[in-house]
Amino acid sequence: xxxxxxxxxxxxxVYLKGKQEIIPLNELDLEIIQGEFLALMGPSGSGKxxxxxxxxxxxxxxxxxxxxxxxxxSQLKRRQLTSFRAKNMAYIFQxxxxxxxxxxxxxxxxxxxxxxxSSKERHKRVCKxxxxxxxxxxxxxxxxxxxGGQEQRVxxxxxxxxxxxxxxxxxxTGDLDQESAQAILTLLKSxxxxxxxxxxxxxxxxKAAAYxxxxxxxxxxxxxxxxxxxxx
Amino acid sequence: MWFxxxxxxxxxxxxxxxxxxxxxxxxxxxxxxxxxxxxxxxDGLKNATEMQAGDDTLVVYxxxxxxxxxxxxxxxxxxKIAQINGVKSVVPVQVIVNNCGxxxxxxxxxxxxxGEFHNYFAGKEIDSTLFDSWKLASDSAILGKEFAQRRxxxxxxxxxxxxxxxxxxxxxESDDPQDQNTAFVHLDFLQKSxxxxxxxxxxxxxxxxxxxxxxxxxxxxxxxxRYDREPTHTRPEKAFIANTAKDMIELISFxxxxxxxxxxxxxxxxxxxxxxxxxxxxxxxxxxxxxxFQMEHLTWMTLAEGLFMGIIGGFTGIASAYxxxxxxxxxxxxxGLSIVFNIQLETVLKASILAMIISFxxxxxxxxxxxxxxxxxxxxxx
Numbered sequence: 001x002x003x004x005x006x007x008x009x010x011x012x013x014v015y016l017k018g019k020q021e022i023i024p025l026n027e028l029d030l031e032i033i034q035g036e037f038l039a040l041m042g043p044s045g046s047g048k049x050x051x052x053x054x055x056x057x058x059x060x061x062x063x064x065x066x067x068x069x070x071x072x073x074s075q076l077k078r079r080q081l082t083s084f085r086a087k088n089m090a091y092i093f094q095x096x097x098x099x100x101x102x103x104x105x106x107x108x109x110x111x112x113x114x115x116x117x118s119s120k121e122r123h124k125r126v127c128k129x130x131x132x133x134x135x136x137x138x139x140x141x142x143x144x145x146x147x148g149g150q151e152q153r154v155x156x157x158x159x160x161x162x163x164x165x166x167x168x169x170x171x172x173t174g175d176l177d178q179e180s181a182q183a184i185l186t187l188l189k190s191x192x193x194x195x196x197x198x199x200x201x202x203x204x205x206x207k208a209a210a211y212x213x214x215x216x217x218x219x220x221x222x223x224x225x226x227x228x229x230x231x232x
Numbered sequence: 233m234w235f236x237x238x239x240x241x242x243x244x245x246x247x248x249x250x251x252x253x254x255x256x257x258x259x260x261x262x263x264x265x266x267x268x269x270x271x272x273x274x275d276g277l278k279n280a281t282e283m284q285a286g287d288d289t290l291v292v293y294x295x296x297x298x299x300x301x302x303x304x305x306x307x308x309x310x311x312k313i314a315q316i317n318g319v320k321s322v323v324p325v326q327v328i329v330n331n332c333g334x335x336x337x338x339x340x341x342x343x344x345x346x347g348e349f350h351n352y353f354a355g356k357e358i359d360s361t362l363f364d365s366w367k368l369a370s371d372s373a374i375l376g377k378e379f380a381q382r383r384x385x386x387x388x389x390x391x392x393x394x395x396x397x398x399x400x401x402x403x404x405e406s407d408d409p410q411d412q413n414t415a416f417v418h419l420d421f422l423q424k425s426x427x428x429x430x431x432x433x434x435x436x437x438x439x440x441x442x443x444x445x446x447x448x449x450x451x452x453x454x455x456x457x458r459y460d461r462e463p464t465h466t467r468p469e470k471a472f473i474a475n476t477a478k479d480m481i482e483l484i485s486f487x488x489x490x491x492x493x494x495x496x497x498x499x500x501x502x503x504x505x506x507x508x509x510x511x512x513x514x515x516x517x518x519x520x521x522x523x524x525f526q527m528e529h530l531t532w533m534t535l536a537e538g539l540f541m542g543i544i545g546g547f548t549g550i551a552s553a554y555x556x557x558x559x560x561x562x563x564x565x566x567x568g569l570s571i572v573f574n575i576q577l578e579t580v581l582k583a584s585i586l587a588m589i590i591s592f593x594x595x596x597x598x599x600x601x602x603x604x605x606x607x608x609x610x611x612x613x614x
Contacts (some may be wrong), residue, residue, distance in 0.1 A: 058522055059608050079526065086524020093611075097519045101248040102241075111523045113237040158523075 002034040004067075005165060005198050006055060011064030011074070013050050013221070024050040025061070026221040034165065035196040037189055039203055039212035047221040048202045049170060055200055056168040057085045069165070086114070090159030092169035096151040098143040104154045105130065105139040111162050125161050132195075133157035133187065149180030156187060160195075167191065169201040173208050185211040238529055242536035245509065253541060256505040260545025260587075261552065263498035268553035268575070268583050270491030276563075276573045277484045280409045281474040288320075288355070288443040290450050291472040292436040295465040298476050298567050300327035300434045305462050307431045316452050318445040319438055321351040326422045327434040329565070330394040334480050337382065338565030339393040340414045341373075343422030344437075354439055356411070362402040370421045373398035376412035377405045378572055382561040396425045409572035410473075413563045438466070473569050480566040495590060498542065502594035506538045510602045517602050518610035527603050534599035535592060542591020550583045 013025040024047040032038055032055075040048045053059035054066060057073060060081070066074040073084055090111070098107045109126045117125075130136040135153040143151055152172060159167050169188065173181035189211050191197040201212065209215045217224040246253045292313065294303035310322040326343040344352050349363050365387075366372045375385060380403045385391060389400045398417055406412060423430050440449050450466035457464045467475065474481060510517070517530055554575055562573040 053608055053611075056522070058611070082521065082524055082526050085522065091519075091522045093519070097515055099516055101244045106244075110241075110520070113241065114234045114525055114529050116233060162524075 002036070002196070004031050005034045005036075005069060006030070006032040007065075007067040008055075008061075009065040009067070011054065011061040011066055013047070013054065013059070014062040024221050025054070027064070028221070028223060030216070030223065032198060032200065034198055035192050036214065037192040037199045037201070037212045039201050039209035039215040040218060041203060041206070041209055041215055042218035046218040048218050050221075051218065052168050052170055052200060052202050055166070056089050056091055057081045058091070086111070086162065088164050089166040089168060090162060090164045092152070092155050092159050092167060092172045094171040094174040096143070096148075096155045096175075098151055098154055098158075100143050103140050103142055104135060104146065104150075104157075107143070107154055108157045108161050111158060115162070125163075126157075129157040129161040130154075132160055132191075147180070148176050149183060152176060152180070152184050153187070156184070156191075160191070160197075165198055167197055167199045169199060171202055171204065173203070173205065181205075181208065234529060235532065238533050239536045239540075242533050243540055245513075245533075245537060246540055249509065252505060252508070256501055256541050257545035257548065259501045260498045260542055260591075261549035263494040263501070264546040264549030264583060264587055265553045265556075266494040266549075267491045267498075267586070268550055268579060269557065269573075270487045270494070271579045271583065272553070272557050272573045272575050273484050273487050273571075274491075275576050275579055276409065276571045277481060279574075280477075280569070280571045281470050281481060287468060287470060288440050288446065289469040290438040290440065290446060290453070290466050291469050292438060292453055292464050292466045293434075293472065293476075295454075295463040299332040300329055300567065301332055303327075303434045304428070304432050305435065305464065307433050309457065309462075309464070310436055312456055313436055313438055313453055316449060316456065318440050318442070318449045318452075320441050321348075321354065321439045323348045323352045323437045324419065324433040325352075325435050325437055326419055326426070326428065326432075328394055328396065328422060328426045328428075329567075331565075332567060334483075334564060334566040336562065336564055338413070338570070339379075340565065340570065341394065341396060341398075341417055341422055341426075342414050343417045343419040345419045351439065352437065353406075356406055356408060358404060358406060359402075362404055365401045366416075369399065369401070370418050371398050372401035373415040373417045374402045374404050375400055375416075376414045377403055378412035378561045378563055378574075379414065382563075394426075396422070409563070409570055409574075412572050413565060413570035437469075477566045477569045477571070480564060480571070484564075484571065495586065498546070498587075499590045499594045502538050502542050502545075502591060503597055505541065506534060506595055506598040507601060509537060510534055510598045513602075514610050514613050518607055518613070521603075521607055522611065530603050531599040534602045535595040538595025538598065539588070539591045542587055542594060546587025546591065547584065550580060550587065553583075554580060 008028055008030040010027050012027055014021060014023050042048050054061050061074050065072055105126055108129050112122045130139055133153045133156045135150060135157055138146060138150055173184050185208055188199050192199055203209050294305055297303040307324050310324050313319060313322045323344050328341040330339045346367060362374055366374050385400050387400050387402050440446055446468050453466040454464050557573055557575040563570045
């Protein structure tokens with residue numbers, strides 16, 4: 001039985017838009033276990049991306065506690081949170097956000113550039129990540145020479161290269177054709193089953209969510225159901 | 233280690249918009265070229281007009297005259313000057329120029345008596361063997377190195393200027409800017425050739441026993457000839473140059489502002505380019521921050537971009553200016569006095585350090601700009 005990787009206890013996010021108080025997340029409780037593939041669904045403005053950003057340490061909750069491997073990260077300062085992200089998480093974006101002047105290899109290498117590591121070790125890790133993402137044959141290609149699906153594979157390799165326990169993905173297949181989307185989802189699923197990574201994915205697509213072990217629905221910042229398995 | 237890794241990444245970012253980067257580098261090169269040229273002008277001016285400790289030469293000129301054409305002093309004044317207390321030597325000098333105004337290619341003839349060679353060049357490191365061949369013919373001329381290079385003259389050549397024809401007997405190297413742009417000839421030859429007549433000279437170069445006596449001796453010389461037909465005005469050599477070529481010196485001093493403007497232009501140009509680049513990479517920077525890049529990493533990457541462009545452009549400008557000024561043998565003359573623009577190693581060093589500083593400073597605001605704002609908002613900004 002895998003242990004709990006993330007535990008959210010009554011987390012809320014509040015911000016002001018002019019004089020209006022916006023509450024994208026309201027008193028949310030959630031547990032995510034190691035190796036789980038979790039999908040977050042809900043209408044626009046339901047708080048999915050806010051929750052994803054908080055889980056990824058990109059945003060901080062206004063209230064509540066967020067434990068990552070039993071460490072409370074909700075109170076971490078900006079610098080500590082950046083260090084936390086460098087070690088524990090990776091983000092996959094809908095539009096890949098690869099650096100256009102870097103080859104696929106160099107894009108995957110990017111997160112390691114600030115780590116203390118020999119170039120030999122770095123090379124080993126990059127090659128391994130490219131292999132895992134099944135894009136090693138395009139290592140020397142620039143993003144503009146790759147298809148959308150291939151770019152997303154490079155982005156996944158970039159996410160894997162630091163070997164983080166958590167990977168968050170914001171609509172990773174939103175910009176891909178059906179065939180490429182299926183391949184990417186299969187790859188994400190395999191990260192959980194084969195490498196015991198935890199993947200939290202925001203999606204609007206029920207077919208994409210069907211690949212997840214568990215799907216949560218958010219509406220107005222609240223989980224409608226605690227656990228809801230779309231597929232099963 | 234990250235320092236090197238991210239510097240390489242910055243270099244790749246420069247190549248990304250190669251035309252924009254190239255134009256910025258070219259702009260920085262032009263700016264530093266101008267700065268180097270102006271600094272060399274200033275150095276030349278300083279060299280020609282600032283008194284050094286131990287300067288012991290006075291120039292006796294006709295009072296209220298500036299152009300060599302108008303200063304006509306009896307040659308026999310030298311006997312009276314020699315008798316003044318504190319005077320070590322007196323050399324009567326005839327100066328003829330082809331152009332009394334300000335020019336980049338003035339030809340200056342200086343004639344002095346054959347026997348006064350050691351007194352004229354006292355305190356300077358001059359190859360005395362040059363004068364062995366000079367003495368052999370009355371129309372011999374020893375040319376300053378800059379002058380010879382500018383005109384492409386060598387020993388044995390003949391040339392004609394200001395109605396005087398001479399034969400080059402040798403080329404002389406000297407640290408004194410006034411020597412570098414001059415043709416040294418026999419006094420009597422010059423007096424005859426210029427049709428000014430024997431017994432008349434332009435000035436006297438007077439060496440004193442001790443540099444502390446300069447003012448005292450100058451006053452005494454002027455007092456001696458105050459009521460003569462040709463009263464004199466005596467000043468230390470550098471002060472004489474500073475006073476005589478005042479207009480030219482003011483003009484050159486003004487160029488200092490051009491140098492400053494060039495430096496500011498380089499700085500603004502680099503800042504502008506880097507800030508445009510950074511604004512175009514808001515998401516990229518946010519993505520890198522999301523993957524764990526700290527503020528110092530992003531700051532360094534932006535600073536490095538400015539540094540690369542500034543240093544490449546700056547050093548290109550410095551190297552071009554070095555080649556241009558060292559091969560061009562430039563000198564500007566007025567009233568027969570020269571200011572030589574010889575590039576100094578010190579100036580190269582100063583410009584190199586300045587190029588690095590302005591490149592660094594130019595990147596500070598864009599670097600600050602690159603880490604501003606909420607990460608979540610920046611990630612959403614596409």
